[in-house]
């Protein structure tokens with residue numbers, strides 16, 4: 494389900510922003526437009542959708558418009574044109590009261606500089622949003638304690654902010670945003686001020702929280718490694734405030750849209766990002782476990798498949814390969830002599846795999862009925878009819 498939808502969004506700073514449109518059309522850049530008409534083009538024609546439960550990362554260099562976009566989304570600043578739908582409501586059209594309600598219901602914010610009140614305790618900082626909503630103290634403390642536990646700060650409730658390290662302060666920042674139980678978390682470079690080890694720890698924490706909470710997150714960063722680690726989807730803005738590429742981390746890494754994206758991507762070790770999912774064979778074809786071998790060969794060959802997934806009661810239990818099935822068919826009716834007398838009695842059947850197999854082979858009868866396994870080291874002779 495789409496929770497956020499942005500269409501044709503422009504943000505032009507300065508008086509009479511309409512003067513900038515024809516110049517944008519002409520293809521002038523930000524500096525040229527500023528020189529000609531004095532306006533700064535923050536964002537140019539941005540379009541995207543964010544699905545509920547997704548971490549959507551906005552990435553770009555300094556000045557690319559990342560913070561401007563975030564401020565437009567929660568309407569801290571007005572847009573110049575375009576629309577922003579939050580759960581279907583265009584927030585560009587709302588009255589102050591409606592805007593306040595939608596912000597309370599939907600948005601939690603986490604900032605790079607934490608934005609905490611230094612003289613308050615951890616608990617009172619986390620409870621701040623609920624206090625603004627005029628929630629009674631015991632109720633807001635109860636909710637805040639849960640959020641504090643979620644970010645791993647239990648036991649620190651009564652500490653002053655000044656007693657905490659940077660990483661801990663940002664945990665408080667995240668707990669404060671979560672305490673109001675917003676549908677959407679807007680995170681503006683939340684880990685950029687932290688040293689590298691703490692930063693990685695915080696990324697892990699966010700992923701852990703996200704697994705439990707399944708929030709919809711817009712996460713701003715200028716670091717591609719961070720974007721790749723966190724993002725279900727990444728949107729890259731260039732220095733003109735334009736969207737240059739949007740897609741999964743794998744897509745961005747494997748198919749950078751232009752030289753600009755390529756220049757970011759070059760630095761990343763792709764094998765640390767691309768998951769086996771990209772390379773695995775997808776189960777295009779399934780057959781049920783009780784399919785007889787002749788029918789299975791027929792089906793697989795018709796669809797030109799060299800393997801199929803085998804289902805037992807709808808559950809995946811194994812794989813069969815066309816070659817293996819054919820080998821079975823070719824030795825159907827062979828007599829397998831094994832070392833033990835008992836085996837010779839029962840194995841006047843079918844050997845359904847290559848005789849070179851190192852593993853015990855399943856033995857089926859002429860009708861494909863499974864009879865048991867025989868270890869090839871015990872096979873002394875296979876006699877064709």
Ligand SMILES: Nc1ncnc2c1ncn2[C@@H]1O[C@H](COP(=O)(O)OP(=O)(O)OP(=O)(O)O)[C@@H](O)[C@H]1O
Nearest residue numbers: 506533534535553554555556557558559560561562
């Ligand atoms: N209030 C404003 N008035 C005029 N120009 C502005 C204003 N706010 C932002 N800008 C300009 O809009 C462009 C985008 O700025 P923004 O802060 O959104 O970029 P950013 O990608 O968040 O950068 P950073 O990573 O440095 O925070 C910049 O050229 C900036 O100078």
